Amino acid sequence: DAGVTQSPTHLIKTRGQQVTLRCSPISGHKSVSWYQQVLGQGPQFIFQYYEKEERGRGNFPDRFSARQFPNYSSELNVNALLLGDSALYLCASSLASWDSSGNTIYFGEGSWLTVV
């Protein structure tokens, strides 16, 4: 079975531009989350979506937005890019059930964003 897939894997943008990152969860997983990982740090939570609704938001500005589609895939959008947005953006999925499997989160390989 395919894992969490993300695209693109690498991209370079200019300050002020907008970027869209895409994610497909593991088959059967209904919850998708986004994390930002800057160099030398652990991932920081950005958003969580479940059944197309936002279920959680981290401490990120309104320039960050996301959505989830009926097939449970997701997009992360970042507007008015700043140099500080350069990071690895990780997508993760989970079953969203009450047992241990539902509370286990699996990650994709990430999208490397460089803002110049």
Add this chain to the structure above:
Amino acid sequence: AQTVTQSQPEMSVQEAETVTLSCTYDTSENNYYLFWYKQPPSRQMILVIRQEAYKQQNATENRFSVNFQKAAKSFSLKISDSQLGDTAMYFCAFKVTNGGSQGNLIFGKGTKLSVKP
């Protein structure tokens, strides 16, 4: 505030030896899960082991085991018979139990482990 602290920025171990990575956390919640993730140079975050906070028995996965001390809020990872492929960043994380439809992982800053031949 919920926090995770990994006090060892870097560690090294000889191949075939045992190493223990430390992690402490702070939360007022009673029901949660704890995880160790491995991030090799490829940058994919790979689940190593998980522990349900309500279980007293420490989790084990082949060469990986944890020492979970709930009262002390401590969750260390022991790697036995270290292999060169274990070289990676290791992140400790926890998640409040809520069925996965809500809630997110809170990560520590990581420990860089190098396994030397």
